[in-house]
Amino acid sequence: MTVHIINAPFDPWQEVANYQQAYLKRAGRFGATACFIGTMRDFNEGENVQAMELEHYPGMTEKYLGKLTEEARRQWPILDSLIIHRYGHLQPNEPIVLVVVWSAHRAAAFKACYYLVEELKANAPFWKKETLATGTRWVESNTSS
Amino acid sequence: MTVHIINAPFDPWQEVANYQQAYLKRAGRFGATACFIGTMRDFNEGENVQAMELEHYPGMTEKYLGKLTEEARRQWPILDSLIIHRYGHLQPNEPIVLVVVWSAHRAAAFKACYYLVEELKANAPFWKKETLATGTRWVESNTSS
Amino acid sequence: MAITVKFFASLRERLGCTERQIDFSEPITVAEVWTLVGDGQPISENVLIAVNMEYAGAETVVRDGDEVAFFPPVTGGGGP
């Protein structure tokens, strides 16, 4: 059950491979791994986005995501989870967030992963400021899906 | 929209990284990647499983998964998908199946990925024969979740 | 007229056959194919049918050159 808040680009596939390598003491126990990666796009609301500043609330972010992970663990029989979320300066096509859940069976892995992603987007204290050709703008609300 | 049926071990994280690399012409367009990996466990129905033979119906497997992918594409605005499924001789902890869906938004990616995994498990012509300490046995039915 | 019949997994082992050809002169259903190649019992609910690599029912009529497959419930994907 790991949460990393980082301010440098990361390779989600490498991170999850590394984490699973370290986690191989549980090899043979997990039958299902569900995974979500949110990536910065180069368009939003009809405009080209050149870059993004992602602000967060240090301390509260970790606290919130830690509690969220515990809640997921209470609801589903998950074996482990990994959340990595960027902050700071981002370029289009860079991964923003990685959420991975390992479980014995696929339903728990899928449901817990979906839950973590939805709750994270709805409540984790992050804010996006986009750089357009015409200046910057704060993203006012998340899309619902 | 790619389906690979292979008979050698594969590293799902490397495969998806490679595929995404080749797919980077669409960089900036996808905001969401949902991913599922089914892994061979070393226990099933209370017994230790030492190895597994995974039989399939060559030709029908590819045809079925191709149609499934097309159906997912009709139902959700997905940008691309990748399915890799093993057959042949497997050892515990080896990945059996990888399903990845790329989309602009997370709901489509999650739902399409879930759909592909559920339909694949329900209908793709694969059969598992487990090697236990006491001999071999065919797995009679999939768990529902 | 001739068709190819394939068997998979536990059914392949039980019948001791992977693939065979059968000949017939009249139109014939999958159920009738089974009476020619099966275990002497009616088709069990646990036997799935594919005609030309698509799922089909026992009443499907097969034609010259078709491929008919019989197999047990599938168990692919991850987990058990």
Add this chain to the structure above:
Amino acid sequence: MAITVKFFASLRERLGCTERQIDFSEPITVAEVWTLVGDGQPISENVLIAVNMEYAGAETVVRDGDEVAFFPPVTGGGGP
């Protein structure tokens, strides 16, 4: 008694302040903190509140040493 007040994102920019300390002698609610540090308007529905890094309502009573944060709706995760 003293508390720390933090602002984030567009609210931080609008109020021109990242963090400040305020002192008070009587128990005080988050709504009253806002009247001391806000923009002169009642707390908008678009202003979220955290007390000691947990979401809280405007009627929450704050205590000595607490950290109160005001911020706009969050927009993390992937996609826009």
